[in-house]
Structures are given as C-alpha cells and as structure tokens.
Amino acid sequence: MKEMLNERGYKATPARLAILDIFSKSKFPINAEIVYKNISKIKALRKTNEATIYRTLLSLESCGILKRINLRKNSAYFELADDHHHHIVCTKCNEIEDFENSELEKILGGIVVKSSKFKNVREHSLELFGLCRMCA
Ligand SMILES: [Zn+2]
Ligand SMILES: [Zn+2]
CATH class of the missing domain: 1.10.10.10 (Winged helix-like DNA-binding domain superfamily/Winged helix DNA-binding domain)
Known part of the structure; x- marks a missing residue:
C-alpha cells in the first residue's frame, strides 16, 4: 500500500x-x-x-x-x-455480489469496433440491479 x-x-x-x-x-x-x-x-x-x-x-x-x-x-x-469485476446489487437491502465474465468482457471489448464516433474505450463499468434471495 x-x-x-x-x-x-x-x-x-x-x-x-x-x-x-x-x-x-x-x-x-x-x-x-x-x-x-x-x-x-x-x-x-x-x-x-x-x-x-x-x-x-x-x-x-x-x-x-x-x-x-x-x-x-x-x-x-x-x-x-x-481487479476488474462487476456487481449485482439488491435494491432493497445492501446485498452486493461481485461477478466476472470473460464472454461479457469480449463482447464489451468489441462494441467500439462498430462505433462510428469512437476510436477506443478505456474502461467500462456495469452493475446489475435486482432483488437478492432474502428480499425477493
Ligand atoms: Zn436484499
Ligand atoms: Zn468488465
């Protein structure tokens, strides 16, 4: 540190x-x-x-x-x-789960290739929101 x-x-x-x-x-x-x-x-x-x-x-x-x-x-x-990862967040309580997905990273990495305005993407963030098993 x-x-x-x-x-x-x-x-x-x-x-x-x-x-x-x-x-x-x-x-x-x-x-x-x-x-x-x-x-x-x-x-x-x-x-x-x-x-x-x-x-x-x-x-x-x-x-x-x-x-x-x-x-x-x-x-x-x-x-x-x-370390790079994403989150699933419960909108009712404070439950948060980390996730990583290499397929998703590949897809996100390819998005800019099809863009007419952007040359490159430096970073991304993605959070999913829903209810955890306790709150659902
Ligand atoms: Zn919850
Ligand atoms: Zn990612």
Whole structure:
C-alpha cells in the first residue's frame, strides 16, 4: 500500500494507509460513512472527520487506487481498483455480489469496433440491479 501511494506521488500518511487497509479488508464497495466508522475506532486517527475522509477518497480515486462504483445510492461508494469485476446489487437491502465474465468482457471489448464516433474505450463499468434471495 505504501509503495502504491509513493509510486503515484502521494505521501503514505497514517490516515491514507489506514483507509487503504479498510478497503483491502472490505469484501464490498464502501462509502465515506463506513470508512469513517472504521477510522474512528483507531485511537490515533479518531479525530479525522468525515469530510477529510471523503476528500482522501476522492484523491485516491483520481490517482487510480480507488474506483467509484455507481450503486444508485445517495452516497458515493468506492473499492480498490486492482481487479476488474462487476456487481449485482439488491435494491432493497445492501446485498452486493461481485461477478466476472470473460464472454461479457469480449463482447464489451468489441462494441467500439462498430462505433462510428469512437476510436477506443478505456474502461467500462456495469452493475446489475435486482432483488437478492432474502428480499425477493
Ligand atoms: Zn436484499
Ligand atoms: Zn468488465
């Protein structure tokens, strides 16, 4: 994590390292509020406020360490940008499942070939919304 920050010209401050640690332990995308709850449990960092955490999340996003996921909620959710995958999201509770599909990646990769306006596509995001087995 330290190298990841340094490579991108960011100082590995205790707050940044703690935030990245929370992300590396989280199985699902999380928002500033959840990061804040975890950070406030750390004695040395408990004075960090939610606005500072949000700013840190944005800077970690702009340097490409975190990725913002559109879960159609009121707050922004992020996850580590290290491995490419998609999500299925329950619109009733907070259940989220990751999925990957190589066929889908192939299809999405071929879309731009047929485009009259676009030369290349750098990235994509895809989230599926529905009800989980508990809510359906
Ligand atoms: Zn659900
Ligand atoms: Zn994909």
